[in-house]
Amino acid sequence: MTASLEVKGLAYAYPDGHQALFGVDLAIARGERVALLGPNGAGKTTLVLHLNGILEAGAGSVTVAGLPVGDRKHVAEVRRRVGIVFQDPDDQLFMPTVREDVAFGPAAAGLRGAELEACVRKALERVGMAEFADRPPHHLSFGQRRRVAVATVLAMEPEILVLDEPSSNLDPASRRELADILRSLDVTVLMVTHDLPYALELCPRSVVLSGGTVVADGRTQELLSDDALMRAHRLELPYGFDPRSVTVRG
Amino acid sequence: MGAGHAHRLYRHGHSPVHALPPQCKLAAVFCFVLVVVSTPRSAVWAFGLYAVLLATVAAVARVPAGFLLRRLLIEVPFVAFAVLMPFVAEGPRTEVLGLSLSVHGLWGAWNILAKGTLGVAASVLLASTTELRELLLGLQRLRLPALLVQIASFMIRYGDVITDEMRRMRVARASRGFEARGPRHWGVLAKSAGALFIRSYERGERVHLAMVSRGYAGSMPVIDDVTASRAQWSYAAVLPAAALLVCLMGWFL
Numbered sequence: 001m002t003a004s005l006e007v008k009g010l011a012y013a014y015p016d017g018h019q020a021l022f023g024v025d026l027a028i029a030r031g032e033r034v035a036l037l038g039p040n041g042a043g044k045t046t047l048v049l050h051l052n053g054i055l056e057a058g059a060g061s062v063t064v065a066g067l068p069v070g071d072r073k074h075v076a077e078v079r080r081r082v083g084i085v086f087q088d089p090d091d092q093l094f095m096p097t098v099r100e101d102v103a104f105g106p107a108a109a110g111l112r113g114a115e116l117e118a119c120v121r122k123a124l125e126r127v128g129m130a131e132f133a134d135r136p137p138h139h140l141s142f143g144q145r146r147r148v149a150v151a152t153v154l155a156m157e158p159e160i161l162v163l164d165e166p167s168s169n170l171d172p173a174s175r176r177e178l179a180d181i182l183r184s185l186d187v188t189v190l191m192v193t194h195d196l197p198y199a200l201e202l203c204p205r206s207v208v209l210s211g212g213t214v215v216a217d218g219r220t221q222e223l224l225s226d227d228a229l230m231r232a233h234r235l236e237l238p239y240g241f242d243p244r245s246v247t248v249r250g
Numbered sequence: 251m252g253a254g255h256a257h258r259l260y261r262h263g264h265s266p267v268h269a270l271p272p273q274c275k276l277a278a279v280f281c282f283v284l285v286v287v288s289t290p291r292s293a294v295w296a297f298g299l300y301a302v303l304l305a306t307v308a309a310v311a312r313v314p315a316g317f318l319l320r321r322l323l324i325e326v327p328f329v330a331f332a333v334l335m336p337f338v339a340e341g342p343r344t345e346v347l348g349l350s351l352s353v354h355g356l357w358g359a360w361n362i363l364a365k366g367t368l369g370v371a372a373s374v375l376l377a378s379t380t381e382l383r384e385l386l387l388g389l390q391r392l393r394l395p396a397l398l399v400q401i402a403s404f405m406i407r408y409g410d411v412i413t414d415e416m417r418r419m420r421v422a423r424a425s426r427g428f429e430a431r432g433p434r435h436w437g438v439l440a441k442s443a444g445a446l447f448i449r450s451y452e453r454g455e456r457v458h459l460a461m462v463s464r465g466y467a468g469s470m471p472v473i474d475d476v477t478a479s480r481a482q483w484s485y486a487a488v489l490p491a492a493a494l495l496v497c498l499m500g501w502f503l
Contacts, residue, residue, distance in 0.1 A: 049459075052463055054459060054462060054463065076465055076467070079462070079463055079464065079465050080465060082463075083463075084460075084463045086456065086459070086460050086463075088456065090408075090411050090453075091453060091456040091457050091459075091460050092460045094404065094407055094408075094457050094460065094461060095403075095407065095473075096382075096383045096386075096403060096406055096407055097383065100473050100474070103471075103473045104461075104464055104465075104466075104471060104473070105464040105465055107471030107472065107473045108464060108465035108466060108467070108471040109465055112472070116473070136407075137407075138407075138410045138411060152464065153464070156464065156465075
């Protein structure tokens with residue numbers, strides 16, 4: 001079976017010369033949920049922007065379900081397969097109503113009429129927001145907007161869902177609701193986060209990116225319990241949180 | 251500004267006018283205004299008839315007169331200079347209430363006032379019976395360049411976001427003891443405006459990134475297509491057609 005995502009030797013320097021990635025290797029199998037951890041400035045966002053070809057690799061390659069990213073021919077298909085949920089839902093939700101926003105991706109891919117309508121409804125139902133379809137996004141709470149942002153991407157039936165800081169700015173109840181939704185989805189997930197308990201709760205596997213390379217890749221509970229590794233890469237657990245005492249759900 | 255900012259002009263209802271497709275209403279209002287401005291100003295009665303036509307539309311749309319008149323106040327700053335015309339224009343003069351006024355000026359002022367008011371009233375009726383989003387769909391349908399429609403639609407979406415950002419900046423300034431009390435403080439306000447511009451610009455880039463990530467390639471996909479039947483078009487045409495009749499009578503009678 002081909003992996004959902006395969007990154008090989010990916011290196012990238014910004015046009016101003018600042019090099020963000022120095023040979024990243026990462027493979028994610030279909031259906032896996034993986035957390036991408038790392039301190040600020042580690043290159044996490046840069047890596048994410050490579051996954052759907054917004055940034056073009058300086059060296060190395062990215063493939064999504066066997067399809068090479070960066071090949072101009074496949075750009076539309078790659079962007080459909082890789083669903084990125086950005087951190088600020090106000091950036092992600094740019095249409096006048098929730099329904100139109102969720103419809104944007106599928107409509108850009110050519111879906112119309114009843115088919116489009118069904119696709120939108122299904123995506124909104126998956127995040128429990130179907131009754132808000134005709135609302136303008138700015139009338140929703142932050143947590144609701146984040147869920148709609150996830151729906152906008154789900155509507156495109158992505159191969160892999162990439163979430164940038166999904167739990168940021170959420171109150172504990174919304175954070176838990178989002179976790180329930182993410183767990184219920186049958187899709188490969190790559191979650192960029194600083195929220196380590198959230199990573200432990202949702203992702204059996206974690207990858208630590210630091211200084212533009214992958215420095216650790218393994219079971220989340222083991223990584224978070226490795227004090228030396230954590231200290232070396234500016235990763236800190238919240239006060240009183242002990243990953244060893246948590247029973248991880250399968 | 252509250253969350254309802256974008257919809258403040260709209261008055262919810264279920265009248266036949268509300269139900270018309272937006273492109274029909276837009277075209278009807280546009281033609282009506284064209285007809286009104288091409289009416290000779292001396293046909294005073296014609297403008298009375300136009301007002302009656304609009305009042306009929308308002309009645310069918312169940313828009314109360316008070317609501318309409320209050321909205322008309324928006325026109326005041328624009329016609330203020332029309333009031334000055336009778337005082338400053340040249341030509342033969344006439345006495346009104348002991349004031350010496352120019353005849354040409356009076357006609358000029360009447361012309362601007364009458365045509366302006368009718369145009370604004372028609373637009374107010376359009377805005378109060380059509381949702382902003384629908385107006386955009388209508389404009390798109392009438393083949394307004396897609397770029398303009400996109401710009402307008404983003405303005406609606408982000409107006410509140412940016413207003414909110416502005417409010418937060420004001421609160422942050424006030425919390426640090428700043429209060430704008432005169433020209434000396436304009437510099438601070440100008441810098442805030444600059445910061446707001448840069449933030450909005452950066453947001454624009456992030457929004458574009460999000461759009462590209464979902465398959466945007468330069469044009470907005472068609473999500474809702476509003477179609478109009480022949481009956482709806484002819485129903486909407488009643489207003490400009492009746493106005494045209496009045497206008498022709500104004501020229502030839």
